Amino acid sequence: MTTGQIDFYQRLARTLAMEFGPSCEVVVYDLECTDMDRSIVAIENGHVSGRGLGAGPSHVVLEALQGAPTALEDRPPYF
Numbered sequence: 001m002t003t004g005q006i007d008f009y010q011r012l013a014r015t016l017a018m019e020f021g022p023s024c025e026v027v028v029y030d031l032e033c034t035d036m037d038r039s040i041v042a043i044e045n046g047h048v049s050g051r052g053l054g055a056g057p058s059h060v061v062l063e064a065l066q067g068a069p070t071a072l073e074d075r076p077p078y079f
Helices: 003-020 059-066
Strands: 026-029 040-044
Touching: 003 026, 003 040
Parallel strands: none
Antiparallel strands: 026 040
């Protein structure tokens, strides 16, 4: 992910978090990075899960990545 893309997604994450409030965690992952354990490049309201920049993905993301890339679907919010 380029610096410009990360900047755009950071701003988008901030806007979504402001819209939905402090209980809505918004996370952006760089799925092209070499270390998935450090794939979070933007996060808002990280207090919800206790994660922060440079942390790894949740089990929901890892499960989705194990499937066929063409079968990826949007997921509804989860707790």
